[in-house]
């Protein structure tokens with residue numbers, strides 16, 4: 001079956017694409033990319049004779065028609081998505097239309113902005129005894145969120161929450177997390193354009209989130225990470241330790257030391 005490649009470009013820094021993704025980008029005859037979010041420096045690594053097309057101004061059918069036509073002409077097509085294609089990548093609607101044309105696909109994962117954001121602030125999102133769960137979600141705005149996924153309900157788990165596409169919805173975020181019993185002083189980190197040269201980091205608390213976002217002029221391209229794993233002083237404490245490296249904890253690769 002003929003196929004296209006759906007490649008995760010990573011969060012911005014051109015070095016954060018996978019080796020496999022880069023190889024496909026450098027080999028492809030046709031490259032389609034989300035020009036609003038993917039770094040041009042990365043796209044410049046396509047071979048000089050490649051046809052490079054920006055997709056921000058295209059609608060779905062237009063984009064898929066280009067892919068179908070080029071694949072049927074025997075060309076190798078790479079569709080480059082920001083971060084990891086599985087998160088808010090709108091890939092399924094492309095795949096459905098491609099399938100109708102008997103064209104398959106292979107997805108090459110990428111570094112999602114959620115992990116580039118955690119890296120930017122040196123955070124671990126799952127801290128032993130504190131939280132072992134990370135929820136990836138978005139606040140409800142113009143795009144509806146299914147009934148059972150309301151932020152207030154998700155927040156009842158008091159785990160780490162990563163909010164994509166929510167920079168203009170901070171008032172709502174604060175209200176919903178407070179309604180779930182989150183304390184005003186719960187740490188929140190906002191990372192705008194993680195891994196880009198103009199990356200911006202704002203450390204705040206739940207109650208100050210809206211004002212601090214406004215003060216810093218952050219309205220888009222930002223990841224909001226909330227929960228006690230984001231405590232900026234956590235590095236100074238030695239309260240949370242995993243079992244994995246506990247000297248008395250035996251596992252397949254190490255025998256425990258008797259206390």
Ligand SMILES: C[S@@+](CC[C@H](N)C(=O)[O-])C[C@H]1O[C@@H](n2cnc3c(N)ncnc32)[C@H](O)[C@@H]1O
Nearest residue numbers: 011083084087088112113164165193194222223
């Ligand atoms: C359409 S979604 C795409 C997400 C992407 N697939 C990923 O895995 O990161 C766009 C949203 O992702 C987040 N985002 C993308 N790149 C980012 C970056 N470099 N820094 C911070 N947030 C980013 C923002 O919340 C933005 O509104």
